Amino acid sequence: MILVVGATGMLGGEVCRQLTVKGETVRALVRPTSEPVKVAALKQLGIEIVAGDLRDPASLAQACRGVSAVITTVSSMPFSYVPGENDIRTTDTDGAAGLIAAARAAGVSHFVYTSFSRNIDDPFPLRDAKRATETILRTSGMRYTILRPSCFMEVWLTPAVGFDAAGAKVTIYGTGEAGISYIAVPDVATFAVRSLETPAAWNVALELGGPSAVSQAEAVRLFERVAGRSFEITHVPMEALAAQYEAATDPMQRSFAGLMRCVANGDPIDMSGTLQAIPARLTGVEEFAERVLGAVPAHV
Numbered sequence: 001m002i003l004v005v006g007a008t009g010m011l012g013g014e015v016c017r018q019l020t021v022k023g024e025t026v027r028a029l030v031r032p033t034s035e036p037v038k039v040a041a042l043k044q045l046g047i048e049i050v051a052g053d054l055r056d057p058a059s060l061a062q063a064c065r066g067v068s069a070v071i072t073t074v075s076s077m078p079f080s081y082v083p084g085e086n087d088i089r090t091t092d093t094d095g096a097a098g099l100i101a102a103a104r105a106a107g108v109s110h111f112v113y114t115s116f117s118r119n120i121d122d123p124f125p126l127r128d129a130k131r132a133t134e135t136i137l138r139t140s141g142m143r144y145t146i147l148r149p150s151c152f153m154e155v156w157l158t159p160a161v162g163f164d165a166a167g168a169k170v171t172i173y174g175t176g177e178a179g180i181s182y183i184a185v186p187d188v189a190t191f192a193v194r195s196l197e198t199p200a201a202w203n204v205a206l207e208l209g210g211p212s213a214v215s216q217a218e219a220v221r222l223f224e225r226v227a228g229r230s231f232e233i234t235h236v237p238m239e240a241l242a243a244q245y246e247a248a249t250d251p252m253q254r255s256f257a258g259l260m261r262c263v264a265n266g267d268p269i270d271m272s273g274t275l276q277a278i279p280a281r282l283t284g285v286e287e288f289a290e291r292v293l294g295a296v297p298a299h300v
Helices: 010-021 036-044 057-064 088-105 125-138 185-195 216-227 238-247 251-265 272-277 285-292
Strands: 002-005 026-030 048-051 069-072 110-114 143-149 169-173 204-208 232-236
Touching: 002 010, 002 057, 010 026, 010 036, 010 185, 026 036, 026 057, 036 048, 048 057, 057 088, 069 088, 088 110, 088 125, 088 251, 110 125, 110 185, 125 143, 125 251, 143 185, 169 216, 169 251, 185 204, 204 272, 216 285, 238 251
Parallel strands: 002 026, 002 069, 026 048, 069 110, 110 143, 143 204, 169 232
Antiparallel strands: none
16 A cells, blocks of 8 residues: 555646556545545545545554555645645644654655755755755655655746746746756656665655756747747846845745745756666656647747
């Protein structure tokens, strides 16, 4: 039995799908407030649903009972931030530590934790919480895999952060010239699933990126080529990002500002060694652009 925490999220849902394709028995920890449609989709995959919350130790103990491996993809990113319910302290600090403790107490043999790239290393609250959780996991006594993906294409190349390909308007952070190893969510899910059966992925942190580092400016050009039109570009200078960080009034605002600054600085990841140990087909930015713009009529 494999427990997936964050199963109603974009990455967690794909992990569940891939696990069921492999014939694995899967259990999903689902909050009572989760969207019914997403829960129903998990049930259609044949996944066992257990109600619980990272703030409720008893529910974590129940969810981990009889489980051989835990894969957690949950995080209080800005788009799902709810103070006191899904924030950095409750989710990424106390919640993550509680889940690790529950898994250890239940005799779980392998714990897969989703962090983010080592290049995202400016001090900000979410980064600090992720690195602290990595340390707790390393010293837990369980076999572990730490996933450190670069920027998700499904987030950083979408309107959520100002990359509106359909509207042909893009916000670039900094100069836009630094390389970023954008990675697709299904590819991260593949490494999560394969890490369970690949010794080379045990007790290590896997730095994960796409097939090559692509700058923000290059990503825009690739999308323009696919769309057959020019995009309107707005730059946010590094000075403005620094000012936004200093002016932030809560941990999540500061974390999002910190993430944008790290993106501006670039996040190149060499995948050659990882792909030798865990062969996988990686999605490129142009391929992702074709998916996003497939229904958008090209015009100049």
